Amino acid sequence: MARDIRLTLIGKPGCHLCDDAREVVQAVIAEFEATDAGGRPVLEERSILDDPSLAERYAEEIPVLLVDGEMHAYWRVDPVRLKAKLLAG
Numbered sequence: 757m758a759r760d761i762r763l764t765l766i767g768k769p770g771c772h773l774c775d776d777a778r779e780v781v782q783a784v785i786a787e788f789e790a791t792d793a794g795g796r797p798v799l800e801e802r803s804i805l806d807d808p809s810l811a812e813r814y815a816e817e818i819p820v821l822l823v824d825g826e827m828h829a830y831w832r833v834d835p836v837r838l839k840a841k842l843l844a845g
Contacts, residue, residue, distance in 0.1 A: 761842065763799045764822040766814050773831060777819040780833045788842060 765781060767774030781799055804811040804818060814820045817830040823841055 761798050762822075762824050764825070765799060765801045765819055766804060766810055766822070767801070767819040768803050768805050771818060774819040777821060777829075777833045780835050781821060781838065784835050784838050784842070787839070 763781060763785065765774070765778060767777065778801070785798060802810060804815055814830075819830065819833070820827060821829045821833050821838070823838075828838065828841060
């Protein structure tokens, strides 16, 4: 991937939709061989159970995928839409 991109998946343990979203996101970023400048995967996962502000904001929408800090999807992640977003940069 030509530019640094930051993907954040917000969810919680035991959430089957979160597990599904993680699989979709990981499959898409694997196609791009996406890593940050340090060679680390670009996906960060955050739990609403660990952060009260995330719980307050997103509890009814998890999983939530942020792309560079902006909401891209909630409940379900569409791989085609995510690929388009990553390609559009």
